[in-house]
Amino acid sequence: MEIQNAMEELVSQKLDEVIDSLDCCKCQQCRKDILAYALNRLTPKYVDTKKGLAFVKVNTMDVQFEIDILTAIYEGVEIVKKHPHHSLPETGTQN
Template sequence: MEDFVTMKLDEVIDDLNCCKCDQCRRDIISYALNRLAPKYVSTDTGRALAKVGLMSSQAEIDVLTAIYEGAEVVRKHPRHPVPKK
């Protein structure tokens, strides 16, 4: 799940209007992962089935929603000083 969330964040980060530093990226990923159902597997077959499940439209929508919500929270409350414009 973490790899999938990271991949989706990479795809949409330019549209999020938020800081792209490593700290903010980790915070967005952590926020999203904490709000998504875990997908634990212990076999190669389980990994394959989990990947297939993540390819569903609903799974992608759930991940993107969590990412966008995380970006909003991180944008409003970054854990580093915000440079003045």
């Protein structure tokens, strides 16, 4: 049996939806850091990959669940902004 953490897919999709509106670096490294932080904050949902993610989405996509995901993403963004895993551009860092 193959299982995966359904949250990886759900949080990744949500991050794609909101990242354009976020005031943060959007490179692959920062995106992965935000994703990792959010996933560590959220309770994992392990599913049988053969059943697919549709089953999980139907059962989890209520408002509170979405708020929890967004909150974790926003917290991850704040952490990554303060501690990026790469050097920042020279401009725009004075304030």
